[in-house]
Amino acid sequence: MATIQPGNIYIDVRNHLGNDPTNPDQCACGWYIYYSNGCGHVYEDYKHACGGTRTKSGKSGFCKSPAPRHNVQTRIAGNSPLC
Numbered sequence: 001m002a003t004i005q006p007g008n009i010y011i012d013v014r015n016h017l018g019n020d021p022t023n024p025d026q027c028a029c030g031w032y033i034y035y036s037n038g039c040g041h042v043y044e045d046y047k048h049a050c051g052g053t054r055t056k057s058g059k060s061g062f063c064k065s066p067a068p069r070h071n072v073q074t075r076i077a078g079n080s081p082l083c
Contacts, residue, residue: 002074003037009046009076016072017048030068037075039083044076 004012017028027050036043049063 003077004074006043006076006078009034009044012074013046013048013072016070016074018068018070027063029063030070032070032072034072034074034076036080036083037077038079041080041082043078043080 013032016032018030019028029048029050032046032048034043034046035041047067
C-alpha cells in the first residue's frame with residue numbers, strides 16, 4: 001500500500017476520484033477518507049467538489065446529499081490525531 005505525506009493529500013486525491021452511480025452528472029464529488037499508516041485510524045476526511053460549493057438556494061453544499069464516501073487505499077505517514 002502506498003504511503004504519502006500529509007501535505008500531499010490534495011494532490012493524491014486526483015488518483016482516486018470515483019463517480020458515484022447515484023450522481024446523474026457523474027461528478028466525482030464526495031468525501032475521500034484517508035487513514036493513518038501508524039495506527040489505522042482515520043487521518044483526514046478530504047472533501048472534493050466539482051464546480052460550485054453553493055446550492056441553488058444559496059446554502060453551502062458541494063455534492064448530492066448525502067455525499068458519497070470513498071475509502072482511499074493510500075495511507076498517510078504518521079499517526080492520526082485519534083491514535
